[in-house]
Structures are given as C-alpha cells and as structure tokens.
Amino acid sequence: MPRKSVRGVPSTGVDARAAAEALAAAREQERQYVLAAQEGDTGAFAQLVRRHQQRAYAVARAVLLSHEDAEDAVQEGFLHAHRALSRFRPDQPFGAWLHRIISNAALDLARRRKVRDTDELVDTHASPFRDPAEADELQDRLRSALLQLPDRQRSVLVLHDVEGYKHSEIGAMLGIPEGTARSDLHHARAAMRTILGSLRRLA
Amino acid sequence: MHSDDFDRDPAVTLQLRSLLRPPADAAYWDGLESRIMERILADATPSVLTTSATGSLAAITGWWEPFSQWRRIGGAVAAAALALVGWGLWDTAGTADRLAYEAAVEALSTPLDSVGRPLSDAPREKTVPDLFRY
Numbered sequence: 001m002p003r004k005s006v007r008g009v010p011s012t013g014v015d016a017r018a019a020a021e022a023l024a025a026a027r028e029q030e031r032q033y034v035l036a037a038q039e040g041d042t043g044a045f046a047q048l049v050r051r052h053q054q055r056a057y058a059v060a061r062a063v064l065l066s067h068e069d070a071e072d073a074v075q076e077g078f079l080h081a082h083r084a085l086s087r088f089r090p091d092q093p094f095g096a097w098l099h100r101i102i103s104n105a106a107l108d109l110a111r112r113r114k115v116r117d118t119d120e121l122v123d124t125h126a127s128p129f130r131d132p133a134e135a136d137e138l139q140d141r142l143r144s145a146l147l148q149l150p151d152r153q154r155s156v157l158v159l160h161d162v163e164g165y166k167h168s169e170i171g172a173m174l175g176i177p178e179g180t181a182r183s184d185l186h187h188a189r190a191a192m193r194t195i196l197g198s199l200r201r202l203a
Numbered sequence: 204m205h206s207d208d209f210d211r212d213p214a215v216t217l218q219l220r221s222l223l224r225p226p227a228d229a230a231y232w233d234g235l236e237s238r239i240m241e242r243i244l245a246d247a248t249p250s251v252l253t254t255s256a257t258g259s260l261a262a263i264t265g266w267w268e269p270f271s272q273w274r275r276i277g278g279a280v281a282a283a284a285l286a287l288v289g290w291g292l293w294d295t296a297g298t299a300d301r302l303a304y305e306a307a308v309e310a311l312s313t314p315l316d317s318v319g320r321p322l323s324d325a326p327r328e329k330t331v332p333d334l335f336r337y
Binding site for chain 2: 139
C-alpha cells in the first residue's frame with residue numbers, strides 16, 4: 001500500500017532539494033545555450049548576455065566606478081567572450097569565465113583612461129569644500145576616496161563589500177592569489193578610513 | 204561577525220552600495236543587451252555593410268560564401284595536383300641523371316689508345332736527375 005504522506009522529510013529539506021534541482025536545471029540550460037552559441041547561434045548568446053549582463057556590469061563598475069565606463073567595459077567584455085567562445089569548455093561555469101574577461105576589459109579600460117580619471121579626481125577633490133548640506137556630499141567624498149585607491153584595491157573592496165564576492169572568486173576574476181585579495185581588502189579599508197578621515201577634517 | 208568584517212565600516216559599505224547601485228530600469232538592461240548584440244553581430248560579419256533601399260543596414264555576405272562548401276574538395280584537388288607535379292619533377296630529374304650516367308659510361312667503354320711517350324733528351328727533362336745528384 002503506498003504511503004500518502006512524506007513524514008520525516010522536513011520542509012526545509014524539500015525546499016533545499018527543490019532549489020538544488022532548479023539550480024541544476026538552470027546550469028544545464030546555460031550549458032545548452034553555450035553549446036548552441038559555440039555552434040554560431042547568436043540567439044543563444046543573447047540569452048547568455050541577458051542572464052549575465054547585470055553581474056558583468058557590477059564587476060566592471062567595481063573596477064571603473066563610472067557608469068559609462070562600466071557599460072563600455074561590459075560591451076567590450078562580451079565581445080571578447082564571443083570571440084573566445086570556441087575555446088571555452090562548456091563543463092566549466094560560464095559566469096566565472098565571463099567575469100574574468102569582463103574584469104580584464106575593465107582593467108584595460110581603467111589603464112587607458114588613467115589620465116581622465118586623474119582629471120576627475122582633481123575635480124572631485126573640490127567637493128569637500130562645497131555646501132555640507134548637500135545630500136550627495138558623503139557620496140562625493142566616497143567617490144573621491146575610491147578614486148585615490150589603486151585600481152586593484154578598489155576593485156577588491158567593491159567586489160567584496162558591495163557585490164559580496166568571496167576572496168577566491170575575486171582572486172580568480174582579477175588573476176591574483178586569494179591571499180592577495182584578502183590583504184588588498186584590508187589595505188583598501190584602511191586607506192578609505194584615512195582618506196575619509198582627512199576629508200572630514202578638511203570639511 | 205565574519206573574520207573579514209572586523210575592520211569594515213558599515214556606514215561606508217552602505218554608502219558604497221548606494222553609490223554603485225546598478226540601474227533598476229528594465230528598459231536599460233534591454234537596451235544594453237541590444238547594444239551588446241549589435242556589436243557582436245557587426246563583429247561576426249566582417250564583410251561590407253551597406254544601406255539597403257529601405258534604409259536598414261543589410262549585411263552583404265562575401266562573394267566567396269557560395270563556394271565555401273567546395274573548400275574541402277578544392278583543397279584535396281590542389282593537394283593531389285601538387286603531389287602529381289612533385290612526382291613529375293622528381294621523375295624528370297631521375298631520367299636526366301640516368302641519361303647523363305649512361306652517356307658517361309658509354310664514353311668510357313670506348314677503348315683508349317694509349318701511346319707511350321718516348322723519353323726526351325730536352326734540357327728540362329734532365330733537371331730532376333741533376334738536382335738529385337747533389
């Protein structure tokens with residue numbers, strides 16, 4: 001006689017299993033998109049873009065800060081990914097591979113626009129002396145402080161504290177050891193404290 | 204608290220999240236996807252882009268596209284032709300060598316008329332015996 005209930009299986013266990021199955025299904029679907037895209041199906045690649053563009057944007061923004069630059073880096077990154085797609089092994093996680101490409105594109109762009117960033121930094125240095133009552137005052141200071149950090153430290157700080165990536169993921173993305181990502185994070189936080197402290201004193 | 208969080212400033216993190224918040228508008232992401240795909244399609248079609256009569260961009264495929272299916276056959280034919288030419292050159296060179304050899308052997312097989320040279324009494328012929336004498 002068949003059982004009518006599933007006693008003994010906690011609801012959280014059922015939820016976890018359902019979530020795991022959904023994740024596996026999503027991964028399999030992504031793998032199918034990758035395989036189709038490797039065969040030249042641009043519609044399948046468009047699905048990959050749709051799935052990953054927001055995270056890609058977050059990665060690029062962590063490196064570049066500027067919205068426009070981040071968008072440029074995302075476009076460049078997806079273009080590079082499409083060109084290199086034949087070399088990608090579909091059994092690997094596509095997101096991690098893509099984020100590595102996006103972060104490289106963003107770092108390249110950051111290097112190319114270093115001069116422009118320096119100009120922006122000079123502009124934003126003036127912000128602490130503006131009317132402190134302005135609503136975006138703290139954000140201006142924050143932007144100014146972030147721009148004073150080395151590219152890599154800034155990227156690690158934002159990817160970890162804002163985007164919630166783990167050190168191992170950040171290391172893979174930026175091509176640095178996990179320990180370096182960890183120490184970059186602490187250096188970046190210390191530098192931010194110092195810079196923001198001095199900006200507060202100036203204000 | 205996580206071991207990485209001992210020096211984190213929650214207020215700064217909150218402001219950073221606000222500063223770097225991605226666009227929330229779905230239309231923005233649709234637009235970005237379109238721009239990305241436009242660039243990819245333009246990149247994947249390296250042939251000339253022209254404006255059609257309706258004003259839209261139409262990709263003109265390369266003139267060689269209809270022949271692409273013949274590429275493999277053409278390659279095989281070219282390889283065979285190359286092999287044939289190589290064999291012909293090798294065979295020609297072998298024939299030339301053989302003919303030259305046969306000509307040389309034929310020339311040598313003719314009996315040579317050897318004639319002993321009489322000793323001369325000319326002064327030059329006496330030089331060596333004169334030298335050895337001393």
